[in-house]
Amino acid sequence: MGREATITPEQVHAIADAIKAEGGKPTLRAVRERLGSGSMGTVATLLQQWRSGQERQTATHLVLPPSLQRVILEFMASELSAARAPLEAELAEQQQAAADLATENERQTGTIEGQAGALEALAAEKATAEGKAEQLATDLSGAKEEAIRERQAAEQARTELAKAMLRLEAMPRLEDDLAVIRGELARERQGRIEAEQQAAVLAAQKTDLAGRLADAKADIERVSQQLDKVQARAEQQAEALADARVSIQTYLAREKDLAVQIDTVRKDAEQARAAAQVAGEEAAQLRGKFDAVAKPKAG
Template sequence: MGREATITPEQVHAIADAIKAEGGKPTLRAVRERLGQGSMGTIAKLLQQWKANQERQAAADLVLPPALQRAVLDFMAAELSAARAPLEADLAEQQQTAADLAAENERQADTIAEQSEALDALAAERAAAEGKAGQLAADLDGAKEDAARERQAAEAARTELAKATLRLEAMPRLEADLAAIRAELAKERQGRIEAEQQAAVLTAQKADLEGRLVDAKKEAERAGAQLERAQARAEQQAEALADARVTIQTAQARADDLAAQLDAARKEAKAASEDAATLRGQLAAQGVATHPAPAKKTPKA
């Protein structure tokens, strides 16, 4: 099917007029770039129409005096007659070539459009086929899963049937077990009642113990306060003891110094006594009466 034209002669003529007004040359490529769409063959055909209109308008705008106009027209007619034949032949050939190109471009454009439509149809068919194949694969997987679940369900049913058969065979033993379990439940129920009673007693004891614990905490707080005061007094006494020790050490040092002085004085007194005895002996040997000298008083410390 043929394509509808996406451009009009008015669009091509308007763009060509704009390019000419800007001082440019309205070529096929320039017009195509301004349009941004359409086939080159169609644009070339419409541009040829515009050029023909421009030539006719230029010929209509020429106004000369009648005599000169006749002379010019005669000259131009002669010249045109001489040059028209090859030009018309070239123009006809170029127009035919342009028309052929335009027709070929349009035919190729139609072919491309048809091929694009065919490709789109093939792509849609392929997508549909892929979707159908995916759906079939999903259905097949679902059928496989359903079959596997059914096999599992059948196997489970057989297992449950075997278990039920075993339970039926073991029913007498189960009834005896049930009686024993009921007896155990009765014992447990009695034990639970007794446990609840004991729990009530323990709750009362707990309340009493909590009261005692509060009193013990208060007593501990008072004992802690007393301990802090005792520690403060002990620290004060320790400081006083340290001061007393310093005082004792000072006094001991002074006593040691005085003892040393006293020992030195005694040694001096002993040496003096020995000197006096020696002197008395010498005097006695010389016949000098001696009288004991009064003893020196030792200075008190």
């Protein structure tokens, strides 16, 4: 929408009259400088109106005898006929230029007002963007703190996993000990069978071999005690082996849970801000380390 004129025709006409009375020429620039405001196009239009009024006043004040007026008018008509066409053309050109100037001035005024509105909209968008940036910075800080906590939890899980691996490495030795104990137990059982057989033979030869039978019974009792000790030791080793397997399964389940939690935190950090690449890379590196730890075990 065009801006309303801040000057009136009376102001322009009064200044033009004053300049003319002072002996000067009321040009567009001289009138605009005395006004101190208003667009050049508006001043040009009003000044042209004043000039048209001046020409009419000049024609009205001419009073001559009728015969002389007739001669003069005929001469003026002849001269005016010759000069009117270029003057009218020049006047029309000046009026068109003044109108174009006024239109351009109004267009530029509208453009300036539109730019001012756009500037206000940009300022509002800037404030909104700054608010979003602050919120993203807060979200990024929270994501980094969460990643640090998860990394610490992962370190603790890695330590516990290392302990479990040590126990797992000790399992073959426990199995070897169990195999040895089982071998000893089998030998003790075989010895017991042989002792019982010897006892049967000694029973048949009870009269002659009473002393040897008593010794055999003592041997059998000793072997039985040793067998009981070996069985108890085998049961303890079996219980220790079962506990170690349960501990390893617990650690493996906890490792999977931690891997799922770390993957969730990394996705939340990526959604909080595309610019949170640092937190994402740390989470990815952390996931890579867990995969590296899990591969030997899976193999």
